[in-house]
Amino acid sequence: MRDDLRPGPRNTIGDVAGVLVGHSDDARLASGVTAIVFERPAVASVDVRGGGPGTRETDLLLPERTVERIDAVVLSGGSAFGLDAAAGVVAALAEQGRGFEVGPMRVPIVPGAILFDLTNGGDKEWGRYPPYRELGFAAAKAAGRMVGLGSVGAGLGARTGALKGGVGSASSVTAGKGLTVGALAVVNALGSATVGSRPHFWAAPFEMEGEFGGLGPAPEVPPEAWFPPEKPFAGAHTTLAIVATDAALTKAEARALAVMAQDGLSRALVPCHTPLDGDVVFAAATGHAEIEGDRLTALAMLGHVASMTLARAVARGVYEATSLSYPEAQASWRGRFAGG
Template sequence: MRLRAGPRNSITDVSGVLVGHADDGRLASGVTAIVFEQPTVASVDVRGGGPGTRETDLLLPERTVQAIDAICLSGGSAFGLDAASGVMAALAEAGRGFQVGSARVPIVPAAILFDLLNGGDKEWGRFPPYRDLGHTAASAASHDFALGSVGAGLGARTANLKGGLGSASSAVEELGVTVGALAVVNALGSATVGDGRHFWAAPFELESEFGGIGPAADVSQDAWFPASKPMAGGHTTIAMVATDAALTKTEARSLAVMAQNGLARALVPCHTPLDGDVVFAAATGHAELSGERVTALTWLGHIAALTLSRAVARGVYEAAGTTPGAQPSWKGLFGS
């Protein structure tokens, strides 16, 4: 089985998926909205000790709601959960939502990362700005969007380098589907091997998407233990994988579980008690998955993990240290 990146090499290569950002440089924080053109089957897998989420219980396979309208990813720690209300407002204005009698309720699960101590001005007064940022992000959703220090990734950090938002896609001819991933990398761990320029995800890179420098020739034990300053609840990588395959909610849950392996292959360490790692999975249903079902689902989950690893590396590769007190960026240290 051979993979190639889609035409945009982003999650919007999956039919029916749009992405929008809103951020504030002074705040050093922002919001990213993943909006589905039609209600979409989705589920989630939550790991690590410090997650911050909204509406994730309804994504369990046994819950009544079978499709969602959007996913909201935000900075701001628990304050950022307000961003989903802004995304809901934008969708409500467009007439979207789960219908209950004459009422429509947009379904927008969300996850947040901690960026309150990244040097930005968080003195916002009585109400945090995330609801307005969420509305702006959802209203801006399109097929084309920026990577790096944008949206929810604006103030993201890792153990040693500026974090950021990355995306990638994989066209899978043997299965007849496309897989995409989006990751906001704000990890306790490191995306690179030690203090060098090589990414842990290098073996999975396609088309020199994060520098094309290949894997590190030698990996010492020191690289397994990157220098960092653990802070309870202060780290998190929030992500989403999507496919145009038609899946059930139970199958989407399995996809999210397998996709979490992509974080573990791209970040060292990962899923710690200090991270709140969350991976959503969505299936827009525009294509039929080819082949024997269990085998095809196994390969689909494996490819989702590989694609998510690439998205993590791209998030750090594309990041820029433009906010107050930002860490050095990969490109700032090693060039483009």
């Protein structure tokens, strides 16, 4: 199967037809928002692991719920304050006349999830109202095919157990008809994406074309690598992700895709899905291509590809990140291992 895969031309979730991404962030705040906007409403579902999730409108993504399609997904820093970001994305889409039709009204459907970055050194004294609604609006307005990586958007203030976290993305194109799977992750995990004090990534077996350094797997895994150092601030956890495909899927099939894609997080982060993480993986299908052959077999392979693609996205999020400009800010991979 691996020999049949290749990255898309951008090697981001922007390679999936119908998917746009926008970031908005504030360096003083050391936080931000990432909006994934669908050019046409997409079939979507979600899988929530981790013990501390913070979400908006994820219940409607269950297969038995009425609404089949969504307009966007929003990922935000700011913990519970960041849930306001979805209101900004809703406002931006409402201006475009987007949304679920209810009589004369249209209601944009925008599920979301948040990560904790309140103790990363940024200025969180915002007064009565947090700035995430405006950041969400700006992120939706900025959505396009090009996807910024590293310390941008919701990943600006993200950290991991060992190194600075950030936004990562990757894509895979299958052989044959060429279905595309893309993944985007905002990596803010309790665990580590790298093997102990080494520069090698846990996701190295899935790397394509040197996308996160080309170092290959670590030559050995020391015992301490399974227990990364504690993060400098308690509670600063959670990896948020979305996988998307151009395949036409049902809502139940999108749910299966999200469940399988969660394995990508556990392949790229050690430990993963802890009681202190709020890991959430959304899955979306834009429906630009039909699945051929046996549907269950095809879905199983699509989920497998999604998990590998998400593992690569996690590694790229750490590889591309840069340190915050605050005292005692967490070191980045590039700063520690590449002199950047």
